[in-house]
Amino acid sequence: MIGRFVVRRIGVAIVQLAVLAVAVFFLIRLLPADPVARFVGLNATPEAYAAAKANLGLDRPLTEQFAAFLGLAGDGRVPGLLQGGLGVSWVSGAPVAAEVAAYLPVTLELIGLAFLVAILVGVPVGAWGALKPGGAADKGTLVYGLFAGSQPEFTWGIVFIFVFFVGLGIAPGPLGRLSPLTEPPDAITGAMTVDALLAGRPDLFLEALHYLMLPVLTLAFVLSGPIIKMVRENTGAALLSEHVLYARAAGLPARVVARDALRAAFAPSMTLIGVLFGFMLGGAVLVESMFSLGGLGQYAIRSILAFDYPAIQGVVLVISAISLAVYLILDVAHAMLDPRVTL
Amino acid sequence: MARPEMARGGGAAAGALFRIGAGIVGLMIALAAVGPWIVPYDPYTATEVVSQPPPPLLQWPGLLIDTLFRGAPAPHWFGTDASGLDVFSRTIVAARTDLVIALAANALSFGIGVTLGVVAGYYRNFATEALMRLSDLLQSFPVFITAMILVALAGRSWGNIILALTLLYAPIYLRLTRAEVLTLRERGFIEAARAAGVPDWSIALRHVLPNALRPALVQSSVTVGFAILLTAGLSFVGAGVRPPTPEWGLMIATGAGQIVLGDWWPSLFPGIAVSLTVFGFAALGHALERRHAG
Numbered sequence: 001m002i003g004r005f006v007v008r009r010i011g012v013a014i015v016q017l018a019v020l021a022v023a024v025f026f027l028i029r030l031l032p033a034d035p036v037a038r039f040v041g042l043n044a045t046p047e048a049y050a051a052a053k054a055n056l057g058l059d060r061p062l063t064e065q066f067a068a069f070l071g072l073a074g075d076g077r078v079p080g081l082l083q084g085g086l087g088v089s090w091v092s093g094a095p096v097a098a099e100v101a102a103y104l105p106v107t108l109e110l111i112g113l114a115f116l117v118a119i120l121v122g123v124p125v126g127a128w129g130a131l132k133p134g135g136a137a138d139k140g141t142l143v144y145g146l147f148a149g150s151q152p153e154f155t156w157g158i159v160f161i162f163v164f165f166v167g168l169g170i171a172p173g174p175l176g177r178l179s180p181l182t183e184p185p186d187a188i189t190g191a192m193t194v195d196a197l198l199a200g201r202p203d204l205f206l207e208a209l210h211y212l213m214l215p216v217l218t219l220a221f222v223l224s225g226p227i228i229k230m231v232r233e234n235t236g237a238a239l240l241s242e243h244v245l246y247a248r249a250a251g252l253p254a255r256v257v258a259r260d261a262l263r264a265a266f267a268p269s270m271t272l273i274g275v276l277f278g279f280m281l282g283g284a285v286l287v288e289s290m291f292s293l294g295g296l297g298q299y300a301i302r303s304i305l306a307f308d309y310p311a312i313q314g315v316v317l318v319i320s321a322i323s324l325a326v327y328l329i330l331d332v333a334h335a336m337l338d339p340r341v342t343l
Numbered sequence: 344m345a346r347p348e349m350a351r352g353g354g355a356a357a358g359a360l361f362r363i364g365a366g367i368v369g370l371m372i373a374l375a376a377v378g379p380w381i382v383p384y385d386p387y388t389a390t391e392v393v394s395q396p397p398p399p400l401l402q403w404p405g406l407l408i409d410t411l412f413r414g415a416p417a418p419h420w421f422g423t424d425a426s427g428l429d430v431f432s433r434t435i436v437a438a439r440t441d442l443v444i445a446l447a448a449n450a451l452s453f454g455i456g457v458t459l460g461v462v463a464g465y466y467r468n469f470a471t472e473a474l475m476r477l478s479d480l481l482q483s484f485p486v487f488i489t490a491m492i493l494v495a496l497a498g499r500s501w502g503n504i505i506l507a508l509t510l511l512y513a514p515i516y517l518r519l520t521r522a523e524v525l526t527l528r529e530r531g532f533i534e535a536a537r538a539a540g541v542p543d544w545s546i547a548l549r550h551v552l553p554n555a556l557r558p559a560l561v562q563s564s565v566t567v568g569f570a571i572l573l574t575a576g577l578s579f580v581g582a583g584v585r586p587p588t589p590e591w592g593l594m595i596a597t598g599a600g601q602i603v604l605g606d607w608w609p610s611l612f613p614g615i616a617v618s619l620t621v622f623g624f625a626a627l628g629h630a631l632e633r634r635h636a637g
Binding site: 016019020023024027028031032033143146147149150151152153154155156158159161162165166173174278279281282283285286289290300301304305307312315316319320323324 | 580622
């Protein structure tokens with residue numbers, strides 16, 4: 001039962017990704033941009049312009065470009081999508097897949113830590129707000145959730161830099177992932193904290209965490225809004241449900257009842273975590289650029305502003321693939337917790 | 344039976360949130376309307392003083408009296424930025440940039456989404472099914488990155504930002520309205536109109552549409568808030584309006600370089616303006632949602 005559900009769900013995700021790949025390819029080329037002029041400059045001679053156009057492969061018909069993107073045609077030097085390649089960056093000349101693989105761990109590390117902090121704070125606070133409907137905690141968490149959830153990352157990043165770096169001096173400046181004077185550990189996973197641990201350097205691990213302090217705080221603050229709102233609402237609904245009413249009537253201690261209610265609130269909350277993950281990838285773009293972390297978001301900004309089509313396609317596809325994978329895992333987990341979903 | 348959870352967070356809290364939200368939204372719309380005529384300095388012209396901090400808060404009442412009644416030149420209330428532009432004037436005038444873009448994008452996506460939503464809910468055939476799949480596809484793109492791509496590649500103008508946001512938000516209205524129409528079309532009064540021989544287009548326009556608008560209207564406030572966030576975010580990363588347009592995200596980005604030197608005012612004041620405005624729209628949206636949930 002669950003096996004068939006998983007297979008069907010993976011099939012749907014692959015189709016979605018394939019449609020997305022085609023859509024992003026044509027969408028970019030539909031827009032009235034001239035990447036050739038971007039690369040050769042406005043004062044280029046017609047010959048230089050034509051040479052650059054041929055060099056980028058833009059002189060070929062769209063169908064041929066698309067075949068090369070998929071890996072069905074072309075000279076075979078560059079692996080296409082069907083071979084697992086994402087083309088070659090027009091700016092750096094390096095394979096996009098390799099570049100994405102280098103930048104992605106930074107972003108995942110940032111988002112992962114932000115999620116961890118936001119959940120560790122948000123779940124107890126949200127549940128606390130739900131305990132007494134109409135009480136001060138209920139109103140306070142409602143307003144906080146609404147406020148934090150609507151806030152721009154760039155404002156708070158700047159406030160935090162000013163307070164914790166300029167004012168208090170307890171956080172490092174927004175200059176990257178380690179002090180410029182520190183020799184970074186060998187890049188194994190690409191995530192600085194993990195690499196430091198793998199290299200057996202707890203000092204570097206702590207330094208990397210220190211540099212991640214403000215970026216993680218910024219993202220976790222914004223993320224805590226919807227998490228608190230969601231936990232508060234779901235726990236509130238669970239507390240009013242019949243099985244919790246029964247547990248209360250049976251005289252179980254409040255702690256046990258609260259645990260039951262939290263578990264009941266968990267399943268409906270999972271769908272939102274998937275949505276938030278996609279939302280966080282956007283927030284990561286702003287936070288990475290503010291703190292110069294050099295993650296996938298910054299790579300996206302650079303590629304988009306440089307009209308680097310292969311890199312843009314690669315970023316969109318990788319981010320969408322991750323989002324789809326997160327949805328897939330959450331759906332499967334949801335189906336395991338609540339078998340009615342597979343019906 | 345009136346379920347107790349319906350009352351949760353409602354009542355007084357929703358009323359207060361409504362007043363706060365409506366107040367902030369009203370103030371910002373007023374500033375967007377008259378901003379350029381009430382500011383003391385031209386937002387595009389640099390003054391002689393560069394990176395001047397704002398006057399201490401205690402001196403503000405005296406300075407205000409001097410300016411209003413004694414004909415003294417207006418102080419730089421929020422200081423000046425690194426190129427000598429008056430931060431106060433630019434923060435006020437920027438309300439017009441951000442609100443016009445966000446409200447226009449919301450109006451367009453509302454109009455397109457609701458219209459298509461009524462059609463897709465009322466006529467269920469191959470074309471509307473394809474429309475829904477197209478909307479699914481649009482919604483599966485990562486929002487912020489897609490907005491950056493659309494605006495940067497199409498050209499960084501107000502119009503293109505509005506169009507990009509419209510494309511991203513129309514599917515939300517389409518989906519909300521379609522779901523509402525799907526429940527409405529089974530209702531008795533629609534069936535009665537059909538039985539009375541009212542033509543389809545007339546039922547859709549005069550009976551379904553007015554009743555299907557509610558979820559989309561409630562969503563509007565939330566969407567405008569997100570549109571402001573996105574507009575400012577795009578400018579912040581260099582994929583939005585062009586400098587020296589007064590725009591909150593752009594001002595924050597311009598001032599961000601100075602913040603490590605301790606010059607907090609060029610980016611903090613526009614930052615507060617965005618924070619306040621999006622919170623206003625979120626609070627108003629939440630209160631409206633609560634009001635119409637029952």
